[in-house]
Amino acid sequence: MSDSRTELNELGEFGLIDHLTKNFINRNSSTIKGIGDDAAVIKINEDESRLISTDMLIEGVHFNLMYMPLKHLGYKAVAVNVSDICAMNGVAEQITVSIAVSNRFPIEALEELYEGIHLACEKYKVDLVGGDTTSSLSGLTLSITAIGKANNTAITYRSGAKEFDLLVVSGDLGGAYVGLQLLEREKEVFNANPNIQPDLDGNDYILQRQLKPEARVDIIQFLKELEVQPTSMIDISDGLASEILHICKASKVGCHIYDEKIPVDAQTSIAAIDFNLDPHTCALNGGEDYELLFTVKQEDFEKVNANPNMSIIGHITDEKDGVYFIDKQGAAIELTAQGWNHFKD
Numbered sequence: 001m002s003d004s005r006t007e008l009n010e011l012g013e014f015g016l017i018d019h020l021t022k023n024f025i026n027r028n029s030s031t032i033k034g035i036g037d038d039a040a041v042i043k044i045n046e047d048e049s050r051l052i053s054t055d056m057l058i059e060g061v062h063f064n065l066m067y068m069p070l071k072h073l074g075y076k077a078v079a080v081n082v083s084d085i086c087a088m089n090g091v092a093e094q095i096t097v098s099i100a101v102s103n104r105f106p107i108e109a110l111e112e113l114y115e116g117i118h119l120a121c122e123k124y125k126v127d128l129v130g131g132d133t134t135s136s137l138s139g140l141t142l143s144i145t146a147i148g149k150a151n152n153t154a155i156t157y158r159s160g161a162k163e164f165d166l167l168v169v170s171g172d173l174g175g176a177y178v179g180l181q182l183l184e185r186e187k188e189v190f191n192a193n194p195n196i197q198p199d200l201d202g203n204d205y206i207l208q209r210q211l212k213p214e215a216r217v218d219i220i221q222f223l224k225e226l227e228v229q230p231t232s233m234i235d236i237s238d239g240l241a242s243e244i245l246h247i248c249k250a251s252k253v254g255c256h257i258y259d260e261k262i263p264v265d266a267q268t269s270i271a272a273i274d275f276n277l278d279p280h281t282c283a284l285n286g287g288e289d290y291e292l293l294f295t296v297k298q299e300d301f302e303k304v305n306a307n308p309n310m311s312i313i314g315h316i317t318d319e320k321d322g323v324y325f326i327d328k329q330g331a332a333i334e335l336t337a338q339g340w341n342h343f344k345d
């Protein structure tokens with residue numbers, strides 16, 4: 001280590017990963033894709049590959065146990081890893097779970113965490129095959145690795161989008177972010193006066209989007225049944241804008257996305273407006289929806305358009321045309337990522 005000191009926020013999360021890993025080369029021919037996509041791709045044979053993705057959740061950074069029940073946390077931690085396997089157009093089969101816990105937690109609390117993990121294993125048909133357990137000085141850290149499988153011809157990278165492809169998103173967006181705003185508000189109210197009951201009525205959908213997100217394994221199944229091979233795909237963990245930019249950068253393309261096409265649930269809109277937030281800004285820049293963003297060839301328009309779980313929100317353009325968001329008045333606004341940056345502030 002040199003004497004100079006560079007602050008983490010100078011690089012940001014992705015800059016830091018690039019910086020730390022730039023001198024690594026892949027030595028094994030089985031490593032088809034290393035760093036840089038939703039999961040690594042390791043060749044099994046000519047037909048199939050293994051997919052591996054890992055994610056870490058830290059108390060106080062990614063979750064707050066004041067409003068995130070441990071059972072939900074366990075479920076969510078598995079779901080977000082399965083989501084990364086979905087984003088490669090694969091199927092998750094196993095997980096490993098590593099935890100670091102302080103003695104603030106009784107065994108009953110960890111049992112609750114594992115109830116959620118168990119529920120998710122049943123839902124996503126994955127096997128818990130290992131992990132690690134250690135003590136921590138404060139708080140809870142949870143790291144899950146998901147292992148999946150896919151046919152080599154089905155695997156979908158961030159880098160495959162081509163000019164004229166259609167940009168598609170599953171489900172609806174912004175709900176998880178607005179749900180988080182609601183939980184944060186009620187936490188403040190509770191802190192100010194613990195006798196006041198939280199006011200969460202009528203907001204079950206956005207709360208569920210934040211507390212119990214699902215990996216879109218159903219979308220992967222639909223695509224298979226429809227015989228649609230996406231040209232690129234990513235899951236939406238950091239907000240639509242950030243993920244579109246990832247696809248465009250990796251695929252060396254531009255795109256146009258249309259504000260009016262972005263799917264936002266009515267409950268998300270009502271709650272967003274209540275918070276003085278623009279619902280579509282929540283969809284663009286909020287995080288944790290865990291929907292899938294993908295591109296398909298023009299010829300698949302009918303198949304995708306007919307499916308109520310998928311919305312076509314734009315199309316891919318030449319790289320030099322840039323990445324633009326077209327608002328309801330038809331004005332083109334250049335898209336910049338305002339996704340989570342944990343190193344900010």
Ligand code: ADP
Binds near residue numbers: 017034035039055
């Ligand atoms: P995702 O949002 O899909 O979970 P990330 O943005 O966390 O993906 O990571 C982007 C890529 O960088 C992935 O390929 C991931 O495996 C890799 N990566 C992240 N952190 C590290 C690290 N500390 N060392 C090596 N690779 C990393």
Ligand code: MG
Binds near residue numbers: 084234235
């Ligand atoms: Mg991902």
